[in-house]
Amino acid sequence: MSDSCCKTQKTKEEASTFNGFEITAIDSKSHSSTTCCESTSKNEEATINTSCCSTVNEKAETITFEESKKEKEEYRVHGMDCPSCATTLEKGIRRLKEVQDATVHYGTSKLQVVGTNGFTFDVLEQEVQKLGFHVEPITQKKGSKTDTFEVAGMDCGNCAQSIANHVNKIPSVHNVQVSFATGKMKVDHDDHVENIISEVAKIGYKASLVTNIKKQESPPTQKHEYGLITFTGILIAFGFLGSYLDLPSILSSLLYAVAIGISGYKPFKSAFYAIKSRSLDMNVLMSVAVIGAVIIGEWFEGATVIWLFALGTTLQNRSIEQTRRSIRNLMDLAPSEAWIKDGVQLVKKPVEEVQVGDIVVIKPGDRVPLDGTILTGESSINQAPITGESIPVDKFEGDSVYAGTINESGSLEVEVTNLVEDTTISKIIHLVEEAQEQKAPTQAFIDKFASIYTPVVFVIALIVIVAPPLFGLGTWGEWVYKGLALLVVACPCALVISTPVAIVSAIGNAAKNGVLVKGGTFLEKAGAVNAIAFDKTGTLTEGKPKVSSVHALTTSEENLLSIALTLEDYSTHPIAKAIADHARNGGILAQNGSGFKNIVGKGVQATIDDTVYYAGNIRLFEELNLSLDSLRSDVDQWQSQGKSVVIIGTNSKILGVITVSDTLRKTTVQALTGLKQVGMKQVIMLTGDNKGTAKMISNEVNVTRYFAELLPEDKVNAIKSLQQEGYKVAMVGDGINDAPALATSDLGIAMGGAGTDTAMETADIVLMADNMEKLPHTVKLSRKALAIIKQNIWFSIIVKLAALVFIFPGWLTLWMAVLSDTGAAIIVILNSFRLLKMKD
Numbered sequence: 068m069s070d071s072c073c074k075t076q077k078t079k080e081e082a083s084t085f086n087g088f089e090i091t092a093i094d095s096k097s098h099s100s101t102t103c104c105e106s107t108s109k110n111e112e113a114t115i116n117t118s119c120c121s122t123v124n125e126k127a128e129t130i131t132f133e134e135s136k137k138e139k140e141e142y143r144v145h146g147m148d149c150p151s152c153a154t155t156l157e158k159g160i161r162r163l164k165e166v167q168d169a170t171v172h173y174g175t176s177k178l179q180v181v182g183t184n185g186f187t188f189d190v191l192e193q194e195v196q197k198l199g200f201h202v203e204p205i206t207q208k209k210g211s212k213t214d215t216f217e218v219a220g221m222d223c224g225n226c227a228q229s230i231a232n233h234v235n236k237i238p239s240v241h242n243v244q245v246s247f248a249t250g251k252m253k254v255d256h257d258d259h260v261e262n263i264i265s266e267v268a269k270i271g272y273k274a275s276l277v278t279n280i281k282k283q284e285s286p287p288t289q290k291h292e293y294g295l296i297t298f299t300g301i302l303i304a305f306g307f308l309g310s311y312l313d314l315p316s317i318l319s320s321l322l323y324a325v326a327i328g329i330s331g332y333k334p335f336k337s338a339f340y341a342i343k344s345r346s347l348d349m350n351v352l353m354s355v356a357v358i359g360a361v362i363i364g365e366w367f368e369g370a371t372v373i374w375l376f377a378l379g380t381t382l383q384n385r386s387i388e389q390t391r392r393s394i395r396n397l398m399d400l401a402p403s404e405a406w407i408k409d410g411v412q413l414v415k416k417p418v419e420e421v422q423v424g425d426i427v428v429i430k431p432g433d434r435v436p437l438d439g440t441i442l443t444g445e446s447s448i449n450q451a452p453i454t455g456e457s458i459p460v461d462k463f464e465g466d467s468v469y470a471g472t473i474n475e476s477g478s479l480e481v482e483v484t485n486l487v488e489d490t491t492i493s494k495i496i497h498l499v500e501e502a503q504e505q506k507a508p509t510q511a512f513i514d515k516f517a518s519i520y521t522p523v524v525f526v527i528a529l530i531v532i533v534a535p536p537l538f539g540l541g542t543w544g545e546w547v548y549k550g551l552a553l554l555v556v557a558c559p560c561a562l563v564i565s566t567p568v569a570i571v572s573a574i575g576n577a578a579k580n581g582v583l584v585k586g587g588t589f590l591e592k593a594g595a596v597n598a599i600a601f602d603k604t605g606t607l608t609e610g611k612p613k614v615s616s617v618h619a620l621t622t623s624e625e626n627l628l629s630i631a632l633t634l635e636d637y638s639t640h641p642i643a644k645a646i647a648d649h650a651r652n653g654g655i656l657a658q659n660g661s662g663f664k665n666i667v668g669k670g671v672q673a674t675i676d677d678t679v680y681y682a683g684n685i686r687l688f689e690e691l692n693l694s695l696d697s698l699r700s701d702v703d704q705w706q707s708q709g710k711s712v713v714i715i716g717t718n719s720k721i722l723g724v725i726t727v728s729d730t731l732r733k734t735t736v737q738a739l740t741g742l743k744q745v746g747m748k749q750v751i752m753l754t755g756d757n758k759g760t761a762k763m764i765s766n767e768v769n770v771t772r773y774f775a776e777l778l779p780e781d782k783v784n785a786i787k788s789l790q791q792e793g794y795k796v797a798m799v800g801d802g803i804n805d806a807p808a809l810a811t812s813d814l815g816i817a818m819g820g821a822g823t824d825t826a827m828e829t830a831d832i833v834l835m836a837d838n839m840e841k842l843p844h845t846v847k848l849s850r851k852a853l854a855i856i857k858q859n860i861w862f863s864i865i866v867k868l869a870a871l872v873f874i875f876p877g878w879l880t881l882w883m884a885v886l887s888d889t890g891a892a893i894i895v896i897l898n899s900f901r902l903l904k905m906k907d
Contacts, residue, residue: 142178142191144171146200151349151521151563152337159198159340165190173567178202188242199337199350204242204255212419214260216252216274218245218267230272237266251277296378299326303370323370324361330370330377331357347521349376349558353885356551360881363544371882372555379889400471401492405436408480418487429479435472438490439481441465446477453491453581453835495583495835508591509566509856516562524557548881549874555884556870561891565859568895572902573852581835582845589831592814594849598749598794599742599842600786602808603761605801606818606839607752607768608729612641614649615710615730618701619723625655627723631715633660634671634682642711642727643671643682670713680722682715691718698724709760734838735768741843743769745850749794753782753808782808799839800830816842852902859895866891 147153153173160169160178165186170179180191188204195202218230230252231245239258245251252274254263260276267274306322309315331354338354353376360369406413408426418436421427426442429435435448447459450472459475462468468481470490487493532550536543570587577584584590601607619627632650635643636657650657660673660680669690670683681687685702688695695702698721702712710726739750752773754761761775774785786808789796798805798812801819809815809830817830819837834841870887873879879887 140180140182141205142180142202143205144176144178144195144200144202147171147173147176151347151558151560152200154518155337155340155350156195156198156200159343160191160194162343163190163194177205188244197336198340199333204244212257213253213255214263215277216254216263216267217277218252219273219275230267233269234263234266237263293381295329296374296381299330299370299374299377302326302329303367303374306370307367320366323366326370327357327361327366327373331373334373334376334380347525349560349888352521352525352554352558356554356881356884359547359551359554363547365548365881368881372885375882375885376889379885379893382889382893400434401487401490402434402436406430421483421487423483423486425483427481427483429468429474429481431474431476431478433474435468435470435474435481437470437481437483437487438468438485439483440467442480442482444477444479446479447475449473449475450836451581453495495578508588509860513563513566513860516559520559521557524553528553528557545877549877552874552879552881552884553871555881555888556867556874556879558888559863559867560888561863561866561895562860564892565863565895565899566856568899569852569856569859569902572899573848576903576905577845577848580841580844582841583833583835584845584849585831585833589814590849590852592795592849593797593832593846594853596795596797596814596846597747598751598789599747599797599799600751600753600789600808600812601770602782602798602800602805603752603754603756603764604729606799607735607764608731610729610801612645612711612727613730614645614725615728616705616726617723618725621720622722624723627715627725628653628655629658630675630680630722631682631713631725633657633675634663634673634680634715637663637673638665638671642713645727646682646713646725678717680715680717682713684712685714688714688716688721693718693721695721707759708763709756731764731768732838734840738839738842739768739770741840742846745843745846747846749789751785751789753777753785780807783811786811799842848902848905851905855898855902859898862898863891863895 144156147156153171156178157169157171160166160171160180165183166180167183168181171177172179178195180186182191192202231243234240234243234245234252234254237256237258240254240256240263242255244253252267256263264274264276302322303326306319306326309319309322334350335354338350342351353373357369357373360366360372401418403418404415405418405421406428407416407421408428413428421437427436427439431446441462441464443464445461445463448462448468449459450469453469453472462479467484468474468479469492470485470487471492485491528550531553532547535541535546540546566587570590573590574584574587584593604610617624617628622630628650631646632655635646638644658675660675662672662674662679664672666672666681666683666687669687670681672679672681674680681691685695685699693716698714701724705712705726708728710728713725713727715722715725742750749772750770752761752765752768752770754764754773754775755777756764756775758775761773765773774781777785782805786796786798790813795813797814797816798808799816799818800806800809801817809817814832815830816832816834818834818839832845866887870879870884874884
C-alpha cells in the first residue's frame with residue numbers, strides 16, 4: 068500500500084471514513100485545495116494503491132467509494148445461549164461474500180453488520196437460520212420510519228414473497244418483511260403510508276396500517292420447544308422402561324433414535340455450520356458426544372445427553388432473555404401514541420409522526436409521549452424512569468418534561484422538543500445497550516482463556532479416545548466413552564457466561580435507578596474505587612446562591628427587604644437575583660424607584676422618595692465615609708463562613724445587612740455518610756474558596772479531606788496527588804467545567820444527565836438526577852457485581868475440575884457431564900439475577 072500525505076487549508080469540507088481512510092469532500096470552487104488522509108486500514112485483505120494528495124478538480128466528482136456509503140445495520144438475534152454461540156454466528160456471517168464486517172454482542176443479543184452492494188436482509192436471515200438462530204432488524208435508515216401493515220388476500224408463502232419483491236422496488240423503501248404466517252408486512256421507508264398501500268393494491272392485495280405497535284418485538288415463543296422437550300422426554304422414559312418390561316431392545320433403540328432426532332435437530336444443524344465456520348462451540352462438542360455414544364451402542368446415554376442439553380439450553384435462553392428485557396422494557400414506558408393539538412381539535416397520532424414544535428396534550432395519569440417544554444398547566448411529574456427519583460417533581464410553565472415520565476395531576480400542553488428517536492429515554496437505552504456490548508477486563512480475559520481452553524481439551528479428548536487402547540490400557544468402548552464425557556466437559560459454558568450476565572444485570576439495575584454506567588470496565592472500576600473527590604459548587608452545593616440571613620439595624624425587616632427588592636430587581640447579578648427572589652417569596656412589594664445605577668464591582672444605587680439608597684459590599688460604604696466599626700467584625704465572620712455580605716443603606720446611615728450563600732444540596736450529607744458506610748476510605752472536597760470557607764463547609768458535610776483555593780488546572784493536580792498516594796480515585800463534577808479532572812481520575816462521574824447531552828457524553832458514569840443519593844448504591848452495586856463475578860468464575864472452575872477428575876475413575880456418566888455444564892450455567896445465571904433485584 069503506497070500513500071502520501073499533505074496538510075493544506077480546506078474550504079467547506081466534510082470528512083467521512085472508509086476502512087480507516089479519511090475521505091474529504093471539498094467545495095468545487097476551491098480548486099487548489101487538496102485532501103489529507105491517513106493509512107490506518109484495519110482491513111488488510113484489500114490492497115489500495117493511491118496517492119493521498121490529489122488536486123481537486125471537476126473530474127474528482129467522478130471518484131466515489133461505494134463501500135464508504137455503507138452503514139452499519141443492527142439486528143436482534145434470538146436463541147444464543149452462551150458467548151460461544153455469538154462467536155460461531157459472527158464467523159459464519161463474516162464468511163458471506165455480501166458482508167464486509169459483522170459483530171455479535173452476546174450480552175445484548177445484537178448483531179451489527181456492514182454489508183456490500185449485494186447485501187440484503189434475506190441473505191442474512193437465511194445464513195442466521197442455518198446456524199440455528201432467529202434474527203430481526205432493529206434499526207432503520209436515518210430519517211425513515213418503520214410501519215406495520217395488515218395484508219389481506221395472501222394464500223401462500225409465494226404471495227408474501229411477491230409482495231416483498233414488488234414493494235422493495237419502491238425507491239423510498241429501504242427494507243421489507245412480509246410474513247405469510249401472521250399476515251403482516253413491516254416496511255422501513257420514508258414515504259407516505261398511502262403510497263405503500265397503493266403499491267400493494269396494484270398487485271391485487273389490500274394493506275392497512277396497524278397502529279399502537281410496541282416498539283420492541285417479543286422474541287419467538289418457546290412454547291413449541293417445551294412441547295418437543297416434553298414429548299422426547301416421554302419417549303426416553305418409555306425406552307428406559309422397555310428394558311424392565313421385556314420389550315424388544317430394538318424398540319427401545321428406536322424410541323431413543325426418534326428422541327435424538329427431534330431434540331438434536333437444531334444442535335446438529337448448528338454444529339454443521341459451526342464447523343464450516345471453523346468454530347468449536349457447545350453444539351459441535353455435544354453433537355460429537357451424542358453421535359459417538361450411538362456408535363458405541365449407548366443409545367440411552369446419547370438420547371439423555373441431547374435431551375438434557377436441549378432442556379438446559381431452553382432454560383438458559385429464557386433466563387438470559389429476562390436479563391436483556393430489563394433494558395428493552397424501558398422503551399415500553401413511553402406511549403406509542405400522542406394527542407396532538409390541531410387548532411381546537413385533538414388528534415391522536417403515532418409518536419413517530421409527531422414533529423418538533425407540535426403541541427401535545429397530556430392528561431392526568433397519562434405518560435409523557437415525547438420530550439418537551441410545558442406551555443400551559445402545572446403538575447407533579449413522576450420522573451423515576453429517567454432519574455430514579457422516587458418523589459414526583461413539581462413542574463410549571465417553561466419546565467422540561469421527558470418521554471416515559473408520568474403526569475400525576477393536572478392537564479398539560481407541551482411543545483415537543485425532540486423526535487421519538489432523540490428523546491432522553493431513547494438516548495439512555497442506546498447508551499446502556501452500548502455499555503452492555505463493551506467487554507469488561509475480566510470478561511475479555513475469560514473469553515480469551517475459553518478460546519484456548521476448548522480446542523486444547525478437544526485435542527486431549529481425542530488423545531484419550533485413541534492413545535490408551537493403542538497401548539493396551541483398556542478397551543476401545545471404555546476409553547471412547549471417557550473421551551466423549553471429556554468432550555462434553557470441554558465447553559466452558561458456565562465460565563464464559565459468568566461475567567457478561569452479571570455485567571448486564573448490574574448495568575440494567577443501575578439504569579432503572581437513574582444511573583448510567585457506560586460499560587463493564589467502568590462498573591469494575593467503580594467497585595475498585597477507594598477515594599472519591601467532589602467539586603463543591605454545583606455538586607456538593609446547589610450552585611445557586613440563596614439568602615441565608617437578614618439583619619435589620621435601623622429599620623424594620625419588611626422595609627429593609629422592600630428597599631433591597633427595589634434596588635436589586637434591576638440587576639442581573641446572581642446575588643441580586645437571590646435577594647429579589649427571597650423578598651418576593653416573602654410577599655414583599657417593591658417601592659417606586661428611579662435613577663437606577665450600577666456601581667461596577669461595588670453594588671447598585673437608586674432614588675426612593677427623594678433619598679438615594681445603596682446596596683453593595685463594604686468597600687462601597689467605606690467610600691461613602693460611613694462608620695463601619697460596629698459591623699466590621701460581623702462582616703469578617705460572615706465572610707469567613709463563605710457568605711457574601713450585602714449592606715443596605717444611604718449616604719448617612721446603615722439600614723441593615725443581608726447575607727447570601729450557596730446552600731448544600733439536601734442529599735449531600737446523606738450521600739457522603741452513605742459512601743463512608745460502604746467503606747470509602749477518602750471522601751474529598753475540591754473548591755476554589757479560601758481555606759476558612761473550605762474548612763467550614765468540610766465540617767458541615769463531614770468530608771475526610773479538602774483542597775482549597777484551586778484553579779481548574781489545580782483540581783487535576785489534586786487528583787494526581789491522590790493517585791500517587793495509592794488511591795483509586797473517582798471524581799464527581801458537572802461534566803462540563805470539571806472535564807479535565809474527570810478525565811484524569813480513574814472514574815469520572817457526572818451530575819445531572821437528564822436534559823444535558825454534555826454530561827451524558829463526558830463521564831464514565833452519569834447520575835441522571837441532580838443529586839448524589841444514588842452514589843452509595845452504585846458503589847455497593849459495583850462491588851456486589853465483582854463479588855458475584857468471582858463467585859461465578861470459581862463455581863464454574865470447581866464444577867469443571869470436579870467433572871474432569873470424575874471422568875477417569877469412570878464415575879462421571881455422559882448425562883452427568885451434561886448436567887455439570889448446563890446445570891452450572893443455569894446456576895451462574897440465577898446467581899447473576901440477584902443484581903437485577905438489588906435495592907438501595
